[in-house]
Amino acid sequence: MLILNRHTGHNGPLDPRDAETLGVGAAAEVERYLSHRNNHAPTPLHALPALAAGLGIATLHVKDEGTRLGLGSFKALGGSYAVIRLVLEEAERQLGRPVDVAELHTPPVRAIASGMTFGCATDGNHGKSVAAGARLVGAQSAIFVHAxxxxxRVAAIARYGAEMIRVDGTYDDSIRESARVCAANGWTIVSDTSWPGYERIPGLVMQGYTAIIREALRALPQAPTHVFVQAGVGGVAAALAAYLALVLGKERPAFIVVEPARAACIFASAQAGEVVKIAHGEATVMAMLECYEPSPVAWRILSRAADAFMTVEEEGAVAAMNRLARPLGTDIAVVAGESGGAGLAGLLAVxxxxxxxxxxxxDAGSRVLIVNTEGATDPERYTQLVGVAPEMVLRTAI
Incomplete structure (x- = not known):
């Protein structure tokens, strides 16, 4: 199911706050921070010409975030980046002078970080990023996970030294509980969704995601005409849509937001013309996208910079995983987790x-970009759905 963006703000200028957070200068600063990470490298951009021909389009490229910073998903860019920024800001406050990222591992900064605890709610990937960022700087982390x-996925986060806290209910319930406990304990909450009075830190998380589209535009032979990006609360979709709008202006590609039909809170918001919280229903296989209320900041951006909103069914997501694992012709194999291939699922449906x-x-002249937002973050589940272990798929890609 697909609807066009009919919001009155569509194609209007971004809110100045969002333009500052997600523009060229901010994205360049993200890349500067990444240059200080020992395991940083731009993620691959794969051309899939055989699949493009089969879909009746000119080109198809997939930006593969499955290798990002060793964490297996695009979320590695957001939570850990926000943690680093917040530690440096606290160091500046306590030391009374500017503190650059080059000083991150110096004794004075690490001593300050050791007294900080960062918390968040997660479906899996964001929590891993926050926990990894906390360990990197020498801080503590408390990660809240729903039923x-x-x-x-819980074990994968715990390996970074995080205190794991189980919460009854849904992702939205875990967000509320994380906010309550963090406030009570004086911890810093690093959420990837926003709420009234809490926008700056989610903005930093989204700012980290601009590296994805900045790298992609640098590597593409031509700018895309269409971009399909999946959404949970909408953070990564909003970050990419905002950057494209700010950099390419009227030449920006058509931007299509893709969600699971079982958790389509942004789609519902687009229908209503405002942020809508939808009822919790049957769980979706696209677990990292199972969110029932958009981030207000993300919606503020997408209402202006997205062009269409669509939903995909469960079987479509699984088919996309399998299509990427078993490529046509000389196309490379790509390991996409249950949520990672949702953008392709949207393209296949269209x-x-x-x-x-x-x-x-x-049409036949279209140049499409999709983002594989995660690799096999749950290898056992991936093997069940694709019928082959992720490491075997990767062997065929070499």
Whole structure:
């Protein structure tokens, strides 16, 4: 199901706060911070010409975040970046002077970080990023997970030294509990969603994501005409849409936001013209996208910079995982987790539907960019859904 953006602010200028947070200068600063990470390298951009031909488009490229900073997903860019920024800001406050990222591992800064605890709620990937960032700087972390987060994902976060706190209910319940406990204990909450009075830190998380599109635009032979990006609360979609709007202006590509049909809170907000919280229903296989209320900051951006909103079904997400694992022709194999291939699932659905193709002007000349937002962050689940272990898929890609 696909709808066009009919919001009155569509194609209007971004809020000045968002333009400052997600523009060229901020993105360049993110890359400077990343240059101080020992395991940083731009993630691959893969061309899939055989799949593009089969879909009746000119080109298809996938930005593969499955290797980002050794954490397996794009979330590695957001939570850990925000933690580093917040530690440096606290160091500046306590030391009474400017403190650069080059000083991150100096004894004075690490002593300050050791007295800080960072908390967040997560479906898996964001919590891993916050925990990894805390360990990197010598701080503590407390990660809140809801009932639907698998034991394997919990264990993957705990390996970074985080205190793991189980919360009954949904992701939204874990957000509320994390905010309550962090406030009570004086911990710093690093959420990837916003709420009234709490926007700056989610903005820093989103700022980290600009590295994805900055790297992609640098590597692409031509700017894309269409971009399909999946959304949970909307952070990564908003970050990429904002950067494209700010950098390319009227030449920006059509931007399509893709969500699970079972957790389509941004789609519902687009229908209503304002932030909508939807009812919790049956769980989706796209576990990292199972969110029931958008981030207000993300919606503020997407209402202006997104062009269409669509939903995909469960079988579509699994089909996308399998399509990437078993490529056509000489296309490279890509390991995409359950949520990682949702953008491709959206493209596949549009490509097969004449009306949807026409609605977003997808044709034989279209140059499409998608983002594989995660690798096999739950290898056992990946193997169940694809029928082959992720390491075997990666061997075929070499």
């Amino acid at each position: 639907g987060v698998s034991d394997e 490509a097969e539907d004449h009306d949807m193709r026409q609605a977003i002007r997808l």
